[in-house]
Amino acid sequence: MKKASILVVDDDLDLLTAARILLRPKVQEVQVESNPEKLLSILESKAVDIILLDMNFKSAINTGNEGLYWLGKIKEKYPSVQVIMITAYGAVDLAVKSLKQGAADFIVKPWQNEQLLQTLEATFAEKQPAASTNKKDKVAAIPTLIGSSAIMEDLHYKIDKIAPTEANILILGENGTGKDLIANEIHKRSLRHRKAYVKVDVGALTESLFESELxxxxxxxxxxxxxxxxxxxETADGGTLFMDEIGNISLQQQAKLLSILQNRAVVPLGSSQPIPVDIRLLSATNVPLRALSDESRFRKDLIYRINTVEIQVPPLRQRGEDIIELAQYFLKFYSHKYHKNTQGFETDAIKKLRAYHFPGNVRELQYSIERAVIMSDQQSIQGDDILFSPIEQSAVIEPVELVSHNLEEIERKAIQSAIERFSGNISKAAKELGLTRAALYRRLEKYNI
Known part of the structure; x- marks a missing residue:
């Protein structure tokens, strides 16, 4: 929040003093005001990110609803300013009503300093994407879940069903499919979306760091x-903890994690006092569930703890026309980022993208399009501009033995094998198959490859 500008409006002078002392070292600017009638003039003269606004003032405009009145005024003239309502315990019903009228959140006084800071941090983090769209030189962040295929519609449906629950979720999928984006999307659609979202790559933690980090x-x-x-x-208390690469932790680490999840409390190193924690756990791994069920590798009792519901994120090769939709998005994104006027894809580029198996999934597609935009000198991306990552070539699956005697099936598999072998290079694949490029394109269309 070092870049945040905060305005606190309350007629309690002691509260204003306490807020100023607490926030001054945490934010760029903190201003306090006891008279709500000066609110709009302050907003006219300076940019404010978040307003902490009391629900009731001694000089009442509408007794008991003053906060709602000023909230409406703020949202009418300055809709991008986030407002957090300050309310006494007995007026929580009014605060809930304020959420329906546009408030970002509310906090009950007397507040806990840590709770107030967490609320401000979450609110400021939510504001950032909207603020960045006003900067012409700022490239919008890549959104999650691009794609309109049936398999992605099913994924959206599952997220909508499970996100508002408190269920622990295990997200399964190959590397590069976007498991971390799915976890973030679940948090954003959950009832904890205003609280902290904390990610940790537990697979990268050594035995010595595991306990101190977690x-x-x-x-x-x-x-x-x-x-x-x-x-x-503890940092994620009240919010969501996302543990990535959980399939890679040792049995000893699993035992420690299981104890925490069962007791819902952590004991910091050097302490004997357990600290209660309230978190919603999301986990992800590229290890298939059947492999996790081997108790020599992963404890079954821990699987049950982290896997109330599982989500399988599909590999890119199963997502059909999502490949082109994603490619078009990345093209626009990187053309903007690198100040180039690249407009679209030529037919041979589209066919090359459709023919490739993408062992690196969405991540590989993204980097391939970024490279193509950087290297292209044309107004559109040509097939030869698209080079797939040599890093992923070791991941190419060896051709499956052809056990079918159906000639069309044999031909289809031979074409797929050649396309994969030459990383989508149509000319080389056609030469290997003894075909012309035109003949190979006709067969690609015939078999919908």
Whole structure:
């Protein structure tokens, strides 16, 4: 929040003083005001990201509803400004009503400092994408879940069903399919969306770092522990914790994780006092579920804890025309980013994209289009501009033995094998098959490859 500008409006002078002291080191600017009638003039004179607005003032405009009145005024003239309502415990019903009228959130006073800061951080984070669209030189962030195929519609349906629940979710899929984006989408559609979303790649944590990163530590717990530090569980309290690459953690790490999930409390290193945590757990792995069920590799009792519901993220090769839809999006994105006027794809480029198997999935497609935009000197992307990553070539699956005696099936598999062998290069594949490029294109259309 170092770039945030905060305005606090309340007629309690002690509260304004406390807010100024708390927020001054955390944000770029904090301003306080006791008279709500000065609100609009302040907004006219300076940019404000978030307003902390009291629900009731002594000089009432509409007794009991003053906050709602000023909320309406703010949203009418400055809709991009986020408003967090400040309410007493007995007026929570009014605060809930304010959410329906455009407030970003509300906080009950007397507040806990940490809770207030978390609410501000979450609200400011939500505001950022909207703010960035006003900057002409800013490229919009890549959105999640691009694609209109039937398989993606089914994925949207599943997310809509499970996101508002408290169920722990296990996200399965190959590398590069977007499991982390799916997790973020679940959080955004959940009831915890205003709270923290904390991601940790547990597969990359060593045995020595696992506990300190996840559970935190107290000052003096080990040589370099110069101050208390919260772990990821405690940081995500009230929100969502996303544990990526969970299939790669050791059995010893699994036992420690299982204990935390069962007890819903963490014990920081160097402490004997458990700290309760309230998190919704999302996990992801590229390890197939059947492989996880091998108890020599993964504890079944932990699988049941993390896998109330599972989501299988489809590989790109199964998503049909989503490949072209994604390619067109990445083309627009990188043309903007690199200030190029690349308008579209030539027919041979489209066919090359459709023919390739994408072992690196969406990530490989993204980097291939980025490279093509950078290297192309034409107004549209040609087939020869698209080069697939040599990093992924080791992942090419060996051709399956042809056990079918159906001639069309044999031909289709031979064409697929040649296309994969030469990374989508039509000329080389045609030469290998003893065909002309035109003849190969006709067969690609015939077999819908």
């Amino acid at each position: 559970f935190g530590y107290k000052k003096g717990a080990f040589t370099d522990a110069r101050e208390d530090r919260k772990g990821r569980f």
